[in-house]
Amino acid sequence: MSTSTALRGSTALVTGATSGIGKAIARNLAGQGAAVVLHGRDQERGEALAKEIEADGATARFIAADLADAEDTLRLAAEAGAVDILVNSAGLYEFAPTPATDAASFDRQSAVNTRAPFLLVGALAPGMAERGRGSIVIVGSSAARMPAPVGAAYAASKAGAEVLARYWATEFGPSGVRVNAVSPGPVHTEGTRAMLGEHIAMLDRTNARGRAGDPAEIAEIVSFLAGPASSYVNGAVLFADGGELSALPS
Template identity: 35%
Template sequence: MQIDFSGRRVLITGSTSGIGFAAARGFLAAGAQVILNGRSQARVDAALDRLGAPAPQAVGHAGDLGSAEGCAQLVQRFPQVDILVNNLGIFGPQDFFATDDATWDTFFQTNVMSGVRLARAYAPGMAERGFGRIVFVSSESALNTPADMIHYGFTKTAQLAVSRGLAKRLAGSGVTVNAVLPGPTLSDGVADMLQEEVTRSGRSLEEVATAFIAEHRGSSILRRASTVEEVANMILYTSSSQASATTGAALRVDGGVVDTIA
């Protein structure tokens, strides 16, 4: 199978590191023009330098997409894309009874409404052209709500509802809408979370991650953390012409953490 994105413009939100950056690298290697996004110009510039691709093959946009204004500024600058990867997301453990309204709203605006606003802006043009891909990067937490991150799990479940409903709304248009559900993944954020234990124990990051999964994700079949590249591979396939019959789906890259045959 030869996946080719030549002539396609791809927007990946929250893509200066982690899964988003790995996806950007993959899209570029397959011939796409990629728009990177991060909160600060410094992070965007550093990510572009790491990609090493010349403009306009890779361009960046600095802005907070957790607000309507931030999304509008992005759309004004880039009014047309062929593939939209809603990867932007924040996470962090916090007890339900200590999570105030402002935190709930911040998570909802960042994780859910950023994707809603961008899909609303870009999907009509995709439908007019008869081709488009919209991917929401959700999480296994959408199906397996973590007790210590209920506010986060709620946003990931909401993404599944949006992606499934939007796929139905765009039925027959040539635009597919899917959600990709990573499991425990060695992203930069997870690496930062585990760094204290790495320092304390003297074990490698991979060893600490494997121990974390054994303790907190005992249902894992993979028995290790996924790499960001492994998750990016699913994003790329879902965005390809070869995946034209896949829409309205929740595609798990969770290492078997969700204990179900469906």
């Protein structure tokens, strides 16, 4: 876990914090001094992560919520309370061609990847604006700009979230609230390993670095966007893809 005091005195809500990129983000923010509110669906994993973070000398608590449910998303915002940093990291991806993507799948991905950030920002950004400070970071995806034969619904939901980040930067920027996005390329996570199985090595052939990213690398970027070092950055979508060459390598 990164150790710094750049975020001491701040409170951060991280959605999707119990695995993958979200977990790395939560640990990084906590390591920089933020009190972290962890979100996820699995109570056991969430409480275990909170204990790990507290064992490292930081502050954390966990709130379980289903971001596919609008009311549960708003409950998460209410229970999180006043936060200085909001990281929308939770993501749902169901990679399938369009004919195999039914309305329920489309709605689930849109609800988690686009609507949930919209509701959380609507609930939490006004408080940040009243206090005259705050930082919101959206975790998007290179799928939003790198078309592929599968995953159109996921890509559309992530593209929507990245567009919202730019709108919110305009809406809340004058009140001292910065809104930015990081758009990762392929990253080695539990989710990508489960999805690709024995084909996981293909992730390392998609960019100019010759390897997929690590969650900790994305977490460093998110912490930069959340913290004071990026005080003049607002409305940016930062590509973190290793110099992507293609969506699906041959």
